[in-house]
Amino acid sequence: MEKSTLYLIAVLALIAVAILYIESTKPQIPSASAQSNAQQNPAASGAGAASQQNPSDAFSPYPKAPELTGITGYINAPSNLTLASLRGKVVLMDFWTYSCINCIRAIPFVESWHEKYAKDGLVVIGVHTPEFDFEKNYSNVQAAVEKFGIKYPVVLDSDYATWGAYQNNYWPHDYLIDANGRVRFDHIGEGGYDETESEIVQLLTEARHSQVDMNSTKPSSTEPSFLQPLTPEIYLGNSFRRAPLGNVQPLFEGQALNATIPASLEQSVPYLEGSWINKKDAMELAGEKGAVELIYSAKNANIVAGSPKGSTLRVFLDGKPVSCDDSGADSCTVNMQRLYSLTNQPSYGTHRLRFEIEGSGFGLFTFTFG
Numbered sequence: 001m002e003k004s005t006l007y008l009i010a011v012l013a014l015i016a017v018a019i020l021y022i023e024s025t026k027p028q029i030p031s032a033s034a035q036s037n038a039q040q041n042p043a044a045s046g047a048g049a050a051s052q053q054n055p056s057d058a059f060s061p062y063p064k065a066p067e068l069t070g071i072t073g074y075i076n077a078p079s080n081l082t083l084a085s086l087r088g089k090v091v092l093m094d095f096w097t098y099s100c101i102n103c104i105r106a107i108p109f110v111e112s113w114h115e116k117y118a119k120d121g122l123v124v125i126g127v128h129t130p131e132f133d134f135e136k137n138y139s140n141v142q143a144a145v146e147k148f149g150i151k152y153p154v155v156l157d158s159d160y161a162t163w164g165a166y167q168n169n170y171w172p173h174d175y176l177i178d179a180n181g182r183v184r185f186d187h188i189g190e191g192g193y194d195e196t197e198s199e200i201v202q203l204l205t206e207a208r209h210s211q212v213d214m215n216s217t218k219p220s221s222t223e224p225s226f227l228q229p230l231t232p233e234i235y236l237g238n239s240f241r242r243a244p245l246g247n248v249q250p251l252f253e254g255q256a257l258n259a260t261i262p263a264s265l266e267q268s269v270p271y272l273e274g275s276w277i278n279k280k281d282a283m284e285l286a287g288e289k290g291a292v293e294l295i296y297s298a299k300n301a302n303i304v305a306g307s308p309k310g311s312t313l314r315v316f317l318d319g320k321p322v323s324c325d326d327s328g329a330d331s332c333t334v335n336m337q338r339l340y341s342l343t344n345q346p347s348y349g350t351h352r353l354r355f356e357i358e359g360s361g362f363g364l365f366t367f368t369f370g
Contacts, residue, residue, distance in 0.1 A: 070161025077153030098144035108219035179207035237281035250278035298369035306337030311359030
């Protein structure tokens with residue numbers, strides 16, 4: 001036999017072995033009953049890009065979900081909670097922080113998914129990654145979890161380890177992980193709740209190999225209108241400030257400042273009155289009395305603030321005293337570092353807000369609007 005013929009036989013043999021190997025790695029064809037079940041089930045028969053691939057395939061295009069890492073505390077959860085221990089479940093990872101207004105408004109929807117679909121195999125994990133140092137405090141987070149009525153597991157990602165593993169940059173940010181541990185869907189920010197819930201139901205159906213029906217029950221919370229021109233979030237701390245204050249120009253951290261408020265204000269720029277100290281993440285009232293004024297466009301105005309000794313706020317809108325929305329009374333007391341609602345109007349508009357403070361040590365971190 002000629003040498004060329006031997007080479008040809010050897011090449012053909014190698015090709016045959018390669019074909020057998022490739023065929024052996026393919027997923028098994030589902031049984032007739034499984035095919036029938038998939039045809040009866042729109043979520044499992046190609047109604048959406050996520051279900052058009054076999055996620056258990058080694059060559060799945062969906063990335064593996066990074067494990068929880070660097071967790072510093074657990075609430076409503078065992079200290080050995082891992083994604084690996086939840087394999088076979090559908091997991092919703094919700095990155096949030098307790099002073100974030102966008103996160104607070106989204107919580108009722110996330111909690112409703114936990115209540116409606118936990119029995120079907122959904123596990124919600126709130127990954128609390130702090131924006132400010134005070135949000136690293138376990139007691140503060142625990143108090144927020146109780147205040148917001150969160151029943152699902154919450155883990156504290158105080159050092160941004162899990163945040164970094166997901167290369168996340170936003171609050172809130174939801175990642176939906178299938179029963180095989182792959183990220184199949186994500187959503188940034190508020191809104192899109194129907195789409196997210198549809199994806200949850202689709203992956204639960206896929207994991208259970210039987211239809212999971214959408215539960216039409218909705219939380220009582222209403223979504224804000226994002227079509228209105230809102231004043232953007234305003235940071236006041238030295239390390240967070242993105243724009244100058246209206247009537248003082250702090251140059252360095254720890255600088256003491258005295259200020260008076262002019263008659264005319266520039267919109268979306270905060271103005272201070274009294275003696276203040278420029279801190280890393282807040283402006284802190286040094287004297288016993290002070291005030292802040294701001295012209296804003298929104299329906300409601302909130303502040304993230306705190307006062308270790310307790311401070312009292314009186315709120316004025318367009319020159320008239322109004323009740324403080326956080327307390328429903330003529331004034332509200334600021335103590336714990338958290339979000340406080342100052343005013344909530346029935347419709348969107350532009351207003352001049354003023355609040356007067358009694359009690360030194362009051363720290364103002366941000367304004368947020370909705």
